Amino acid sequence: MNTKIITLKTLLFFTAFAFFGLLTSCDNEEERWTDVKEDPVTEIITDLDARRIISFKVTNPGEAQAIYSAVNNLEKTITVYLPSYYEYQYLETAIALPEKTTISPAATELIPVFSKTPVTYTTKAADGTTAVYTVKIVIQQPKIILNELSTATSTYTVQAGGSITVKGENFVPSYEVTKMFIVDAQGNKKLQMKQYNDGLDIASFYITYSFGAIDTGLQTDTDYWILIESYNLSATMKLPFRIR
Structure with a gap:
């Protein structure tokens, strides 16, 4: 009779210990997976330069086949990649600008492909500020x-x-x-x-x-x-x- 009582007590003891360990484990797990709030992200929006050139394209091949050029508004350059098979001596252009911004010379003026001096454009915003862009013509022609x-x-x-x-x-x-x-x-x-x-x-x-x-x-x-x-x-x- 005493043996059974001791065995029962032992069983109850280990059951209680296991249950306590389970509770402890759950508490530890909850602590490990606690969500941490990220630092707020601030989006900085700056005004676009009104003197910039939005787009520049060569329209000699026709509007549908126009050659879009690379405009770098930071370095103030316009790079025209011109296939040699067009054999152009002058380029016709179309230039997109912000509202109220003007450009000189006008986009309707022809650009010489083989100019001995750099071709430049000057943009002018409504507030009177200006920027000067240099045109670089890169002729894509394989070696003879x-x-x-x-x-x-x-x-x-x-x-x-x-x-x-x-x-x-x-x-x-x-x-x-x-x-x-x-x-x-x-x-x-x-x-x-x-x-x-x-x-x-x-x-x-x-x-x-x-x-x-x-x-x-x-x-x-x-x-x-x-x-x-x-x-x-x-x-x-x-x-x-x-x-x-």
Whole structure:
């Protein structure tokens, strides 16, 4: 009888201990997962500069195909990425500005692609403050590659009054912007070759020019080089040729 009482007491003791441990564990868990309120986030809103340029685009290809340019209102630059195959000499533009802001020169004025001096725009806000933006035109044109007419052991010769066909890669297919010159060892242009046909058949990998006249002013038995200028780039053959 005493044994049963002791066993029952022991069972009650361990049951109470386990229950106490469970309560303690729950309390600890609640403390570990207590939500902490984050610090408040303050959003700072600043006024936009009224002198800024909202957008700048080249409209020569047409409004639907307009070339949008990169406007940096911090550095005050406008970068125009112009594909070489358009062959533009001047650009037509459309410029978006904040209300009551003006720009000079006007957006209707043409921009020269190959200007010798930087092209700039001046914006003026309603309060009279101004900003000056510089236009940077980046022509996307692959490097011109020329196939040599001569070899290391054989110098190419051509008769005055004849024609020369130059092969290579990445010529802009227009006689208006792709030209060939004869240059001397110092790189001085001695003669500009004439287009061989009406200019409609030029391809991007070959071009044919003729001397146009027998009297070229070039000397026989003298080394000359071929120089190709194609829109924004130029390339000169490494090996010379000769007139006979």
